[in-house]
Amino acid sequence: MTAHEPSAARRSSGRIGPALRGIASSLLTPILAVLAAFMVGSVVIGVLKVNPLLAYGHLLRGAVGNLGQLTTTLVSSIPLIFAGLAVTLAFRASVWNIGAEGQLYMGALLAVWAGTALRLPAGLHLLVALAFGAAGGSLWAAIPGFLNARRGLNEVITTILMNYIAIWFVAYMIHYPLREPGWNPQTSQVLASARLPILIEGTSLHAGIILALAAAAVVHILLTRTGLGFAIRMVGANRQAARYAGVNVAAVTVVTMALSGALAGLAGASEILGTRYRLLEGFSPGWGFDAIAVALVGRTTALGTILGALFFGALRTGANVMQASTGLPVVAVYFIQGLVVLFMIAGSAANFVRKSAERRKEAGTVDRDTGSAAIS
Template sequence: MSTEADTTPTARAGRQLPAWLEGLLGQMVALVIAIIGGGIIVMLVGEDPILVFTTLLRGAFGSSERIAGSLLQATPIIIAGVAACIALRGGLFNIGVEGQLYMGGFAAAFVGFQFALPAGLHMVVALAAAVVAGGLWILIPAFFRARFGTNEVVSTILSNYVAILLTSYLTIDVFKRPGGWSETAPIATTAYLPQLFDFSRLNFGLFIGLALAVGFHLFLTRTSTGYEMNTMGSNMKFAEYGGIPVRRNILIVLLCSGAVGGLAGGVETLGVHHRFMEGFAPGFGFDGVIAALLANGSPIGVIFTAIFFGALRAGSLLMEVETNASREVITVFQAFIILCVSAQVLLRRRRDSNQGERRWRF
């Protein structure tokens, strides 16, 4: 028989699940709903959902070549996901990873075909140019967010379109390869990222992404600056009252997030395409943001969610060949995930606002 004491806020708080378990269960529910929704869409186009999903799995993991293909697709999503995680853990939302990825990819290509440098050094300089380009591209939204409190969601979304159109202009009208498609001249071989296998374009960028995810996790859990960042993410007002320089940290967090987003584009250019081309990385930045949300802001979790999205991309090729289902089914599948995760975020924000918290709690 319940007592009056059981209804107190303290008693209710004691019955709450741990935050990490609550987040994990929420992401699992999002995946289940997405799978059900995707299955319904597949049935509506006249296909067997079980056949489609098994074909998708074979296309992603059916052989060593297909596994390498899934990891190749996952590599830029891991790095872009870490970029989104950096902002999320600081209580911010960088939707401009796609634009930063494009700017970083073009900057890496420019260094790759414009300069002659020794092998190894050329690759490092090109990756550094990608990092700088990504950081500079988010500089204006970061400044206005830190100085005037401007909503970074709107400004970073708008910056995506400018970046994509600007790099298209530079590729088509300024640096277009004579007689070629809408692409720049190929980069020098000295700027290539080393490939891991002869049968796949999977390259050293995978290890860069894994190192970034693990390194950022250690930064969050083992350093005082990481503690400040977590505090900002859970309660920005409390962080400010506690003496944490919130404005300065907002600028630093967003600049770091943009820099890592630029690195994702540099890895894609130097490791896969070896040139910059119009639309060279469609949707990798957006997939990285979704992967970060699905991982609940965990950089280690991003590794697994990015591999999941990479497998969807790679498996959809075989799915389209062997079934009547279009690759657009994967887009619908991802849309269901976005809707479910967004619903969780809104519910969490509403609950946290009642506790005086601003945006995120991990």
């Protein structure tokens, strides 16, 4: 695939003004959505007889107040970055990967097996364990990709079903074949040779953050600078047109899902190899589902996904301090996150309505070709 990339060409021509304006306008909706969510949140917090500014102060302090909190926020963002990238990449091909949760479980399973069962030199062992994690997620995601491409099965439905199969299968593996002798259902610890190194002594920050940022760069380059990325976006924009243009839509769908699953698998693997070192039941607090919100807030771009993941990670980390200081429950931040997502939809809907009104004015007729996705 040697398709020429029009937008990359435009960007390289050095017109910085429009590019900056583009970034500003794409940031506008998320920023407004976040502000609106915090404003509504402050009213609710006020009703609960807690000073909202004080609560948000504690939230901020808990998220970034000192080195320990800041690194905790970064560490909790790592799986969200990986899983968010997984959703983002699939979304660009108009494929909904709701299965990141199951894929990260399978990634964690294979990573923990490689990290405990294999005997390899340090470094190589880590790479092999990460590769196993990526492969686990990738294979698990390729199945719904294949079923979508070949059998026309809705990937939303198949990925949800496969989440449960993965979660219960992993639970079985933890309870029986991989169980560490002892009372608790858990695997034994990943060997030191397969662990992600700690970056700052005395904190929990591990090298997974570097891998996550690198993965974002790879996704960005893949989407904007490669033939495959162009094909992915073509399939995402219009499957029919892509098919007429000679793109193998089925192959692109399967490959996109496999890559998406690899990213989700790395979300699980990085958590196991960098933080927990062993696999327990229910080790994910729902990163695979949060990833959908992360990708949305990040406007399904690689950079945006990083920002969205950091935002979600900061909220979840800060919530603990907020609870301890003000008595507000940790789930208060879920309220804010949910509002952000709904305000993002409302913002896109407002845009959608305004654009159709403008177009109607221009054309003088009712233009029906506005498309159906009110989110991107």
